[in-house]
Amino acid sequence: MITILIGHRGAGKSALLRRIKMYLPDIVAIDLDAFIEEQEGMSIAEIFSKKGEAIFRTLEKKHFHHLIQNTRVQPLYVAVGAGFNDELPKEVRVLWIRRETDAQGRILLSRPRLDANKSQLQTSQRLFAEREARYERICTDVLTIPEGFDRENEWEKKYFQHGIRDVGGLITLLPQQHINQQWIGERCKWGITAFELRKDLLSAAEFQSAEEVIPKEKVYYADSVCDLHDRLPGESLSEAISRLDQNNPDGKHLKLAVEIHSFHELLEGDAWMMADPEHRSFLPRSHDGRFQWYRLLRKGVMKINFIREGKGSAIDQPLLLDWVRTPKNTNSFAAILGDPVTHSLTPAEHHDFFAAKGMPVFRIRVTESEWESGAFEVLQTLGLRYAAITSPLKRMAYASCAKVTAEAKQFQCVNTLFWDEKIKRWSGANTDVAGFQALVRELGDGNNVAVWGAGALLPMMQNTLPQASFYSSRSGEVRAGTSLAAPRTIIWATSHRDTHPPSIWAPENIIDLNYTQNSAGLDFAERLGIPYLSGLAMFRRQAEEQRKYWSAHAR
Template sequence: MMDIKIVLIGHRGVGKSELLVRLKSYFPQFHYFDLDAVIAEKLANPVYKIFETFGEEYFRSKEVEQARLILNKKDVIVSLGAGFNLENLPEDVICIWVRRPTDSDGRIFLNRPTLDPKLSPLEDYLARFDKRQRKYFEKADFIYDMPEGISILESKTLAKKGVLIQEKNLFKEFLFRTGKKCKGVLTLNPYNVNTRLAFETVEFRTDIFSAKEIIRLVEIFGKKSKMILSFRKDNVHDLDELMDILPSFYAVDVDSELGAILDQINAKTSTAIRKKLIVSCHIPDIDENTKTLDSLVKVKSKAIVKCSPVIQSFTELKWLYDWYMKNPSGRMIFPRSDEDSKNSDWQWFRHFMLSKQVLNFVNDGFSTVPDQPTLLDTFLYNDSFTQFAAVIGNPVHHSYSPVFHYEYMKKRNMPYYRIKIEEKEFDEALDFLEEIGLQAASITAPFKEAAYRRYQPRAGTDIKIKSINTLYLSNDGKAHIANTDTMGLMKTLTQISSEVFKKDLQKLTIVLWGGGGVVPAIKSEVPSVHLVASRDGKLPKGTKDIDILIWAAPRSLLTQVPKNCTIGAVFDLSYGGNSMGLELAKQHNIPYFSGLEMFKEQGRGQQLFWSQFDERK
């Protein structure tokens, strides 16, 4: 065996325990421990009871005690609680930080203790978030950006083309160092320079490493990976210091503002080295960026150019892509999201370009560029293709759809992305997406009615509720539209009426709180449902008792919650961890039913619909 000791760290509810179970199925030769479960077994009490009875300080002491005992063993992988004091870990332990895009949204738990009873469940999570986030980053040896929804996949999906097999492949490379190289370019920095993974290409930047350090890194990585030397304006080394090792590099990348370095390379280096030259520009404004590169190519260099502007809209993205397509062999494009954007706007486009450009940068978790594909993405999205599918909405960073539909689309040689669109540019965005190959889509809030208006004239058929969540575009330009929103709705409502009320559904008072584009679909299935605008919050006159509250409102300061009434059960159309419907159920101890099963039924319905028009059959 390997005598390896690994701990999984990360925020509450991220999925460490579930990942531990999957790792055990992938690699049974290791010994696996869920620290919370170990403590609960030792003290013969669930964790929340230990907190309630003895307090947090006592629980933390037991964490350290049991962790030390476990980590004295060989070949162990341990899942730690979010609040474990990482300073108590031995030096020889490898820390894997497990994180998800929704970590910063916060999570609410029906079955876990609130650590500070003075705070709401969500406030309790967020109060600890920033401090824990910093600790995880400082301690992490490896960061696993786990996709949303991977926990819903069943073990039978460990198929040749499934997400789980690619997760297994990623961890196989990490654990056993087989030497198989990860796709893409990894920019090295002090945090990842000792990476356990092998990469096709690594980049050394002069604003990160000294000339002496770069020379040393060439000795280490020269036999393992192709290398790129990048001169950046923030810390420019004398070219003479690095002249002797220039032939070692696959490419030499010079920032467009470093005219003197460009002149030196053109004057002092061989033709072979000049052929490796890339000129890059990171000026935020797209017009200034492309003009700078075009000018340099005309005047100073015939190098390949790399354009990385901040892109603010689909109009700008289309402009950038059109510029690239005028000379795809001589240009590379890497759109960046605005720094104020909470989540990446253009990661999907970086995925789209993975098989189209010579170089593509990867984010191993230690990068500051959120638009770069993650490590797992490079395993999932590396095949060439002509058409693609997507979930389209705003927000979409929380969506399970890319994971749910991955294998179905992979069999049809179509990647499936999550694409966020601003409402004001819906049609412009869809024009561009269709132009570059969109064929199938899951339409989510707030675009279900807008999508109906756009595509119904091309469909030749109508939908009574005038709202769609499923789209397929044939190669002849015809649109096929459907709404699977209500699939699973009646099944869950019937389950609630039976389990909670022991009554027929028709005898219950059902209120839909919010809903937007899903209202017509639900109204068509449950005509007696009472509709309440979530910003208004006014119940129908005379209604004091709600049997089933269908929660379909977003988390917002403007969203009201029901007042002066009793609620028998909450059916939350969301499956997110920070839903206000979930919070309402926890605060008032109301039976809670997630929309996850309904989501799965909707997804299966979408796949059945798409299969009718699959032109690859």
């Protein structure tokens, strides 16, 4: 069997290929770009700059077909570049490696620009839709890698070793999906409860074909339950629930899958389901997938709970790899709270720590207004016991604490919480201080350093870099310190993209508090062609301090 890994730039195909080789030592694993560099004696960047993209694409096709035709050892895994656009042999398995952040675009300073007149981020975003459609069309399998799980891990290993079992959950079959006996058989081995067939999604031919290859006991028809997906205009959740209850004369299992507009509605729906989980399932929906965590929380409780390997039929369906690593019937959990959190590495960073406690770690998007409206209290009711706090909630989290560390009190800001069962209150810490100090340790007192933005971290950053100059990222005006004509270093401390530092500045480097691959600070550094340091070191250090705090105080 030949497996081709496809996916967007920066999705992690090359890194995954190295892990697959660790999971399956007997395979041949080849990164096409690396193979081209070896054969041509030039880096990909050099080929682009000296010969152009058209020549590179020709070389790409030439070397790909050479590999396919001349590698006799089986199985063979080949990772191809994001722009690879040649026809693939029909007999190969095409595995689309995707991440939930693909659509945001990525900047990879080690990769060449595809368009000399556009930034990497602009090009990445421009190419997204076209490439996404191609991947969707040619793939035979999809695997979504959760953010941060870019290291060897148990469940990814089981996936490639065909060792996943006792999964549960339902999978909705989608149109144009490559469904055959082997595909169904593999998922039956996983222990998938059933495969949903929907006539509104599948053509008549696809529907019939699926019925022929799926074991009868594994077929789930949408009309086998009494469900509700849409509310009437102005209808409250309680009214929708009442309508669902009344429209069930046959006593079918009830499935409530409407859009949920607040954390209080989430709690209301949960209470309804938990009152009779044998006959009720609650699948909250949103426009951005923000309730994946809730469906994971109720894994093993609800009779109907869908999962997905790729996009799925609803964005709130949990990902396969998130699902299999989440324990069943857990009563407590940890989470990263803030807005946005889609990119957060916290669940991966703290997974092992909380897995030892039998607790999952979720990403939960919470806005300032939602916190003020009681979202934090709802999460506590549902089982939140540990939390990492990110923007814009750090000051409000501080106000929720009965006890805080000295650093938290000094800056009136916390990024770390735990529920103290003894006093029945929250306690908090500020580990951003240690993280920031680790990030900027080479800058001394901050002389000739401009900090672009800062928000709630401003007092802490001023304390660490007393000689730095602090600028508002929105107005460009100096907030603290002196105005600098030509700062040597810019510390990027904002997610704001609409304004940039003065064009006359010619910094030597950028230090970013953000670690995402589409950060505005990274975009700025790429445009200027200057050295860049991401906030990953800060994140890792503050996370290490979080674990120390939780271990020392949360007993």
